Amino acid sequence: MKLLQEFKAFAFKGNMIDLAVAVVIGGAFGSVVNSLVKHVIMPIVGYVLPSKGGYTEWKIGQVMIGAFLGDVVNFLIIGLAVFIMMVKVLGYLMKMRNAEAAPAAPTTKECPLCCSTIPIKAKKCAHCTAELPA
DSSP states (O other), X not given: OHHHXXXXXXXXXXXXXXXXXXXXXXXXXXXXXXXXXXXXIHHHHHHHSOOTTOGGGOOBTTBOHHHHHHHHHHHHHHHHHHHIIIIIIHHHHHHHHHHHTSOOOOOEEEOTTTOOEEETTOSBOTTTOOBOOO
């Protein structure tokens, strides 16, 4: 029974659910990019470099260069999208979050004689009337 409770605690953590959502969205994104490469980009390349069966029939001996080039283009597009999302967008968001979390300048200070809290611009303590150093 304890094993089941530990598994539930592990499986329903926020990080685990976020990871599951990311995997599903990543898979869907990969399918969209794969379709874009196979059905739009590579056929356009096939018009530039025409062959009888399209880009998928490009071969050097037994090596299917056309299919390989399609996969390379697919990889480059996904790699570029991941780079933009992870490095640029998340970097910008983290920078914005850190800028908001920066501590504000102090507005009060402590009197060295009576240890009471006074405004930072005060030249004389309101509690003990001591002259404060600049």
